[in-house]
Amino acid sequence: MEFEGKVALITGAAHGFGEAIATQAAAQKMKLALLDQDQEALGQVVKKLKQSTDVLEIVADVTEEEQVYAAVDKTMAAYGQIDLLVNDAGVAVPGPIWELPTRDWEWILHADLMSQVYALRKVIPIMMKQENGGDILNVASAAGLLTAPGMPAYYATKFAVVGMTEAVAYDLQAVKQDKIRMHVFTPAFVQTNLMHSEEYRPDKYRDESDPYYQSESFKLGQKMAVDDLTAGLPIDSVGATIFDGLKNNDFYILTHKGIAPMAINRVKDAVEGRAPSLTKLMTYPDKTHTDTSL
Numbered sequence: 001m002e003f004e005g006k007v008a009l010i011t012g013a014a015h016g017f018g019e020a021i022a023t024q025a026a027a028q029k030m031k032l033a034l035l036d037q038d039q040e041a042l043g044q045v046v047k048k049l050k051q052s053t054d055v056l057e058i059v060a061d062v063t064e065e066e067q068v069y070a071a072v073d074k075t076m077a078a079y080g081q082i083d084l085l086v087n088d089a090g091v092a093v094p095g096p097i098w099e100l101p102t103r104d105w106e107w108i109l110h111a112d113l114m115s116q117v118y119a120l121r122k123v124i125p126i127m128m129k130q131e132n133g134g135d136i137l138n139v140a141s142a143a144g145l146l147t148a149p150g151m152p153a154y155y156a157t158k159f160a161v162v163g164m165t166e167a168v169a170y171d172l173q174a175v176k177q178d179k180i181r182m183h184v185f186t187p188a189f190v191q192t193n194l195m196h197s198e199e200y201r202p203d204k205y206r207d208e209s210d211p212y213y214q215s216e217s218f219k220l221g222q223k224m225a226v227d228d229l230t231a232g233l234p235i236d237s238v239g240a241t242i243f244d245g246l247k248n249n250d251f252y253i254l255t256h257k258g259i260a261p262m263a264i265n266r267v268k269d270a271v272e273g274r275a276p277s278l279t280k281l282m283t284y285p286d287k288t289h290t291d292t293s294l
C-alpha cells in the first residue's frame with residue numbers, strides 16, 4: 001500500500017496502539033479520522049497531529065452501533081474515501097468466569113469484537129466500490145493465538161477477532177475482492193494505557209453496587225494487568241512494525257515472535273486431543289511474552 005495522501009480511519013486513537021498508528025500514519029502523510037471515547041486525550045492527539053496533516057476528530061463510543069456508522073459517514077463526508085481502517089479500540093477484562101459478571105462479557109464483546117463488526121459492515125462496501133480497494137487492520141492479540149489463565153473473556157474475544165478476520169479474508173477472495181487486504185495485529189504485552197481499561201467502561205456496563213468490583217478477584221485482575229503491561233515492550237517501535245507489515249501486505253502482524261512455541265504447541269495439543277495443562281504452560285520461559293525474536 002502507498003500511504004501518502006490516503007485516508008485512515010483509526011479507532012482507539014487517544015492512547016496506546018491507536019495513537020502510535022495515528023502518529024505513524026501522519027508521518028506517512030496520510031489524512032486522518034481519529035475516533036475515541038476519551039475526548040480530552042483524543043483532543044491532545046488531534047492537536048499534535050494537526051501540525052503535520054488533516055485530522056478529523058470523532059468522539060464516539062464503539063460499543064454503540066449507530067455511533068460507529070456515523071463515524072464512517074463523517075469520514076466519508078470529510079474525505080470521500082477510506083483507504084485504511086484500523087479497528088483498534090478495545091479494553092482488557094480479567095476475572096474467572098465463575099465470578100465475572102455477565103455485564104463485563106457484554107462490555108468486552110461489544111468493545112473489542114462487535115465494534116469491529118460494525119465498522120467492517122459499513123467500510124467493506126465502501127472499499128468494494130473504490131478502485132484501489134483498501135486495507136483493514138483488526139487489532140486482536142497474542143491472546144487470539146494462544147491461551148493462558150486469568151481472563152477467559154479476553155481470550156474469547158481475541159480468538160473471535162482472529163477467526164473473523166481470517167474468514168473475512170476468504171470471503172473477499174471468494175467474491176474476487178482481492179483489492180481489499182485484511183490484516184490482523186496480534187501483539188503480546190506492550191506498554192500502553194490498557195491497564196486503565198476500567199476508566200473507559202461505558203455507564204451502561206457499570207454497576208458499582210455489584211460486590212464483584214470490591215472482590216479479591218477483581219483486585220487481582222487489575223493488578224495482573226498492571227504487572228503484565230508495565231513489564232511489556234516499550235511502544236516506541238510498534239507504529240513502524242505495523243506500517244512495515246501493511247507495506248509488505250502481511251496478513252498477521254506480530255510484535256513478539258517468541259510466542260511461536262506456545263501457539264504451535266497449542267494447535268498440536270488440539271489436533272492430538274490433549275487438554276490445556278497449566279503445568280506445561282509454566283515450563284515456557286518467562287520471556288515468552290516479551291521476546292521479540294523468533
Ligand SMILES: NC(=O)c1ccc[n+]([C@@H]2O[C@H](COP(=O)([O-])OP(=O)(O)OC[C@H]3O[C@@H](n4cnc5c(N)ncnc54)[C@H](O)[C@@H]3O)[C@@H](O)[C@H]2O)c1
Pocket residue numbers: 011012013014015016017018035036037038060061062063088089090091092111112139140141142143186187188189190191192193194195196197200202229232
Ligand atoms: N497493550 C498490550 O499489551 C496489548 C496486547 C495485545 C492486544 N492489545 C489490544 O490492543 C487494543 C488497543 O489497546 P492498547 O493496548 O493500545 O490500550 P489503550 O488503553 O492504551 O488504548 C485503547 C484505546 O481504546 C479506547 N476505547 C476503549 N473503549 C472504547 C469505546 N467503547 N469507544 C471508543 N474508544 C474506546 C480508549 O479510550 C483508548 O484510547 C485493544 O484491543 C487491546 O486488547 C493490547
